[in-house]
Amino acid sequence: MDLATLALFLPACFALNMAPGPNNLLSVSNATRYGYRASCLAGIGRLLAFAGMIALASAGLAVVLQTSALLFYGIKVLGAAYLVYLAVQLWRADPQAQAESTAAKVGLWALARQEFLVAAGNPKAILILTAFLPQFVVPGEPITPQFTLLGAMFLMLEWIAISAYAYMGLHMRRWFAEPRGKRLFNRCCAGLLAAAASVLLMARRA
Structure with missing residues (x-):
């Protein structure tokens, strides 16, 4: 890959x-509830999901998702249902109980699994990667090494995004230190997650 392509990518x-x-909204929410480190480590689940999607795009298996309406809508409905579930959990969360649970050891495996499921439940993400990454593949050169390099850079930048959103959440945690503020923030996040579920349900195949 030449420098001009890299400068565009x-x-x-x-x-x-x-x-x-x-x-990214989940990273903010996790940082406010469990801290910056927990939110960043939970992002590993998202990176694993995206790595799988990049592998699918590289192997051309994403074409199956594009051509199979049943598979696409099945993943979409499951993903939207999971977002609604998270929204309900946040809406009903007790700020006082959160303060007590923050002091206790947080299950990072559960948070990482949550990130993985949110990412994996969005079939549009596979299609976006399928449409985005090939634009920067240089014709005439081996495809697999190029996809590997592009995918690695994508995941590295995704990790930076995870850290940035978690840092944002850390500062919001200070702003919403009181139980009333925490409840307001949780319900705002719940509303945004529910809205994201609605957008996902309306998504169509390219």
Whole structure:
């Protein structure tokens, strides 16, 4: 890959990584509830989901998702249902109980699994990667090494986005230190997750 292609890929990719979405919203919420470190480590689940999607795009298996309406809508409905479930959990969360649970050891495996399921439950993410990454593949050169390099850079920038959103959540945690503020923030996040579920349900195949 030449420097000109790299200069185009990096800013375009980072804009994609930093775009507000269910996973980035989850990073903010986790940071406010469990702290910066827990939120960043939970993001590993998202990276694993995206790595699988990049592998699918590289192997051309995403075409199956594009051609199978049943598979696409099945994943979409399950993903939206999970977002609604998270929204309900946040809406009903007790701020006082959160304060007590923060002091206790947080199950990072559960948080990482949550990130993985939110990412994996969005079939549009596979299609976006399928449409985005090939634009920067140089014709005439081996495809697999190029996809590997592009995918690695995508995941690296995604990790930066995870850290940035978690840092944002850490500062919001200070602003919403009181139980009333925590409840307000949780319910705002719940509303945004429910809205993301609605958008996902309306998504159509390209």
